[in-house]
Amino acid sequence: MYGKGRIIPAxxxxxxxxxxxxxxxxxxxxxxPKPEKPKDYKECVAPTQEMRTSHMVLLNxxxxxxxxxxxxxxxxxxxxxxxxxxxxxxxxKCHSDxxxxxxxxxxxxxxxxxxxxxxLQPKEAM
Amino acid sequence: xxxxxxxxxxxxxxxxxxxMTGAIPKNDWWxxxxxxxxxxYCYPAKQEIxxxxxxxxxxxxxxxxxxxxPESDNWLLPEGWEAIILNGLKERLDxxxxxxxxxxxxxxxxxxxxxxxFFLGTGDPKNMPVLRAELLRSVYRNDFTLAGxxxxxxxxxxxxxxxxxxxxxxxxxxxxxCRRCSVFCPYGIDTAEITMMGxxxxxxxxxxxxxxxxxxxxxxxTGNHMGLQPHTFKDNIMYLCDDIEEITGIRVEPTFNRxxxxxxxxxxxxxxxxEPGIYTAMGYLLLFHHIGLDYTFSTYASEGGxxxxxxxNELMKKxxxxxxxxxxxxxxxxxxxxxxGHMWRVLHQYMDTMNGPADFLQVPTSPIxxxxxxxxxxxxxxxxxxxxxxxxxxxxxxxxPKRNDHRTVTWHDSCNTxxxxxxxxxxxxxMQNVCNNFHEMPENTxxxxxxxxxxGTGLNxxxxxxxxxxxxxxxxNAVKYVRDRHEVDTLACVCAIDGNALVxxxxxxxxxxxxxxxxxxxxx
Amino acid sequence: xxxxxxxIAVLALIAVGLVAAQxxxxxxxxxxxxxxxxxxxxxxxxxxxxxxxxxSPVPFRIPTTCGQANSLPWIxxxxxxxxxxxLGVIARMILEVFLFRSxxxxxxxxxxxxxxxxxxxxxxxxxxxxxxxxxxxxIVLRHMRLFMDPIPGFVAALEFGDGFMQIxxxxxxQTNAIFLAAIAFLFLRRxxxxxxxxxxxxxxxxxxxxxxxxxxxxxxxxxxFRADVVAIKQLxxxxxxxxxxxxxxxxxxxxxxxxxxxxxxxxxxxPHPEHDQQQPxxxxxxxVE
Ligand code: SF4
Ligand code: SF4
Numbered sequence: 001m002y003g004k005g006r007i008i009p010a011x012x013x014x015x016x017x018x019x020x021x022x023x024x025x026x027x028x029x030x031x032x033p034k035p036e037k038p039k040d041y042k043e044c045v046a047p048t049q050e051m052r053t054s055h056m057v058l059l060n061x062x063x064x065x066x067x068x069x070x071x072x073x074x075x076x077x078x079x080x081x082x083x084x085x086x087x088x089x090x091x092x093k094c095h096s097d098x099x100x101x102x103x104x105x106x107x108x109x110x111x112x113x114x115x116x117x118x119x120l121q122p123k124e125a126m
Numbered sequence: 127x128x129x130x131x132x133x134x135x136x137x138x139x140x141x142x143x144x145x146m147t148g149a150i151p152k153n154d155w156w157x158x159x160x161x162x163x164x165x166x167y168c169y170p171a172k173q174e175i176x177x178x179x180x181x182x183x184x185x186x187x188x189x190x191x192x193x194x195x196p197e198s199d200n201w202l203l204p205e206g207w208e209a210i211i212l213n214g215l216k217e218r219l220d221x222x223x224x225x226x227x228x229x230x231x232x233x234x235x236x237x238x239x240x241x242x243x244f245f246l247g248t249g250d251p252k253n254m255p256v257l258r259a260e261l262l263r264s265v266y267r268n269d270f271t272l273a274g275x276x277x278x279x280x281x282x283x284x285x286x287x288x289x290x291x292x293x294x295x296x297x298x299x300x301x302x303x304c305r306r307c308s309v310f311c312p313y314g315i316d317t318a319e320i321t322m323m324g325x326x327x328x329x330x331x332x333x334x335x336x337x338x339x340x341x342x343x344x345x346x347x348t349g350n351h352m353g354l355q356p357h358t359f360k361d362n363i364m365y366l367c368d369d370i371e372e373i374t375g376i377r378v379e380p381t382f383n384r385x386x387x388x389x390x391x392x393x394x395x396x397x398x399x400x401e402p403g404i405y406t407a408m409g410y411l412l413l414f415h416h417i418g419l420d421y422t423f424s425t426y427a428s429e430g431g432x433x434x435x436x437x438x439n440e441l442m443k444k445x446x447x448x449x450x451x452x453x454x455x456x457x458x459x460x461x462x463x464x465x466x467g468h469m470w471r472v473l474h475q476y477m478d479t480m481n482g483p484a485d486f487l488q489v490p491t492s493p494i495x496x497x498x499x500x501x502x503x504x505x506x507x508x509x510x511x512x513x514x515x516x517x518x519x520x521x522x523x524x525x526x527p528k529r530n531d532h533r534t535v536t537w538h539d540s541c542n543t544x545x546x547x548x549x550x551x552x553x554x555x556x557m558q559n560v561c562n563n564f565h566e567m568p569e570n571t572x573x574x575x576x577x578x579x580x581x582g583t584g585l586n587x588x589x590x591x592x593x594x595x596x597x598x599x600x601x602x603n604a605v606k607y608v609r610d611r612h613e614v615d616t617l618a619c620v621c622a623i624d625g626n627a628l629v630x631x632x633x634x635x636x637x638x639x640x641x642x643x644x645x646x647x648x649x650x
Numbered sequence: 651x652x653x654x655x656x657x658i659a660v661l662a663l664i665a666v667g668l669v670a671a672q673x674x675x676x677x678x679x680x681x682x683x684x685x686x687x688x689x690x691x692x693x694x695x696x697x698x699x700x701x702x703x704x705x706s707p708v709p710f711r712i713p714t715t716c717g718q719a720n721s722l723p724w725i726x727x728x729x730x731x732x733x734x735x736x737l738g739v740i741a742r743m744i745l746e747v748f749l750f751r752s753x754x755x756x757x758x759x760x761x762x763x764x765x766x767x768x769x770x771x772x773x774x775x776x777x778x779x780x781x782x783x784x785x786x787x788x789i790v791l792r793h794m795r796l797f798m799d800p801i802p803g804f805v806a807a808l809e810f811g812d813g814f815m816q817i818x819x820x821x822x823x824q825t826n827a828i829f830l831a832a833i834a835f836l837f838l839r840r841x842x843x844x845x846x847x848x849x850x851x852x853x854x855x856x857x858x859x860x861x862x863x864x865x866x867x868x869x870x871x872x873x874x875f876r877a878d879v880v881a882i883k884q885l886x887x888x889x890x891x892x893x894x895x896x897x898x899x900x901x902x903x904x905x906x907x908x909x910x911x912x913x914x915x916x917x918x919x920x921p922h923p924e925h926d927q928q929q930p931x932x933x934x935x936x937x938v939e
Contacts, residue, residue, distance in 0.1 A: 031799070
């Protein structure tokens, strides 16, 4: 082996960098987010798994439909429950605590929705 | 006749079906065999030359001396030659990290593809540096990498066969090791080094060329490529002195093998033997006389060139060593080197860790100006153009650039001094001081991007004239450009062999006045 | 043939991923076993290769000099292209590794009647190579949000910058588009230019196709098939803390396809540039000191 003096430290540095996610705060086991679910309601506007993956798409659809196409303000769940298609007056009515609900997962996965750039933030968060 | 031929050649370069003109080959490159026809290869070494080398070098480096014909299907290779090559490759991989990395890291991006003058002139896909290297790399992959062992052809591996060997002999002798390709490669892969290794491997099984081995043998025996014996070498220089006296009325008196001289002067033997090199030599003699340099020639180290570079490391080392042996014997302080591209490549890139550092010499200091050449502190060898530029800067030579007013000059950077040394501005400085009409060739063809003359690395042999002319095309083309634009009529260059090639190349277009201008224009 | 085989290989990988995700235990294989294996192979292979190189000495200093050398004091040296100090060498290496300087010199030669040769500037290869590598880097770093908790500030900042146009939800990252465009360019270049096609080997197409496949499945997963990011992070972050869990039913098969491809990609793709570039003494600059 020639040029040990430079190659070995460089190699170690490289391996360290590549495995840094392992060393990074490795003491803490992963804390799964536990978004707080509303106590009074059993049913959301779509099945849970779909909401987990696609709520942002739904919100965008509502926005486009209502604001640009003049779509209806209300919708119905598969079970027939009526709800308001609105972030502030719909979603946040049940999921009233942004910190405990929205932010739990968003922070975990580093998602920064720009909803609150325009919408008034719920009081708790201010 | 000759002119006809050049014309036809020109048409064939621009119009003939080749990769340069957009033709797409029908077969994959590994399915295109190398065909040896007259004019496409250099003659093998004469048996006695080969035998001579066998006496002084480890036998296994040179293979079996014999008479063989590249055009035949039996090259009389030794028993088990494949294994010899593979072992040789292994040995070299273990010896040179550069080779290992060059074998491993090419991504075939093709940046080097159209940078090679051989490819530009022939349009032969295997003259793209990347494919030239793949000829060796495919064998490397097959036998030295896991992917190649597992996947074989799928991973781009090829077993070592006679067909592969033929390709090697053809294409490693269509590379002048000029390194232009390496300037553009994102990995710095130096195909010149790969060619060197390829040639070393070929020598192992006795596949070689006379034009390289004969000068190398001469150099080993008499000290120079021409095989001039000491007295002839001396006589030749004395003739030049007579000529000088006739032209200028000045008698110069060089010395030979004089112990205790301050400087040992070494130049390629072509300089004292044949036109146009002799003009260069006359220039040297006049210059040294004029400044009163205390120098001597050695009749043993009477060659700067080192054809060992084109053969194998051992021979290169041996031929290089004699310069230092002579410097030691003659007790000089340092060595001044004349013009020769590959001599400087050896010096600048190999010498220091091969035979150096030359601690018994002193850091070169110009006795005339007192300038210390610290950049040569380890090799103790200074290039004539650095030395001269320093003289001019200090006003130690009277120059009359008007004498060259009838000339319009351009400068050809020699590949080796440009890309293995970085000697670019010294000669330009000299040029500016000796002539008033100087024009550069286009940017892509000078300095580190300079084009080879097409005849380096022992390919300046007449049997492959067409190839040489094709390879010289990119350089000639750039010269033609400045001639048309600026009426340049003189091409100055570092090395007589370069020059030679260019005269021949240039002839189809015009007469090239060829002389080492800076020095020729400078008389007492 | 040279393109078809690697193409089929990539398709086969995707198919294997699709099938394996459906069979019992398959998810664990693709989601846990293979990633560990691939990552270990990658690191091991990388270290092995560097050590293999280091085993050979560097007897000669043979860097190509690309500028005026250090000579007389009044001649201006090109301190980077023909360095004579360590600092110069480091500068040359940094420019080469991070900015692909040699590639920037690229020209294109054409032969015309005469014969006359003309050289045109040709910087597209450089441009797309830079785009490719840097968007790749950004994308990899962005993915660190799935491997680290809490998420480091630079990752969040990268994501924000990358999505600053705020198009769509989930937000659109411009590196994704640049990345795809760059791969497409590099691939088409290999296929369309006759001389590049001639020199290309299956081993050159394979990584391109594979990376393309990874990018496309990744994008599909984000915008079309909609993966559950929280569940994915649970797995990926679990991998880095050596406590992987696969939340049943929450991770769609597409993720496994991606993982599969990615996993194999990483280990096979190893001879590729980035890795070599990390090599402490890049070939171009072998101990120029
Ligand atoms: S430029 Fe370098 S990496 Fe690209 S094909 Fe040529 S040798 Fe290979
Ligand atoms: S070193 Fe010169 S001759 Fe050899 S492949 Fe490279 S460009 Fe061509």
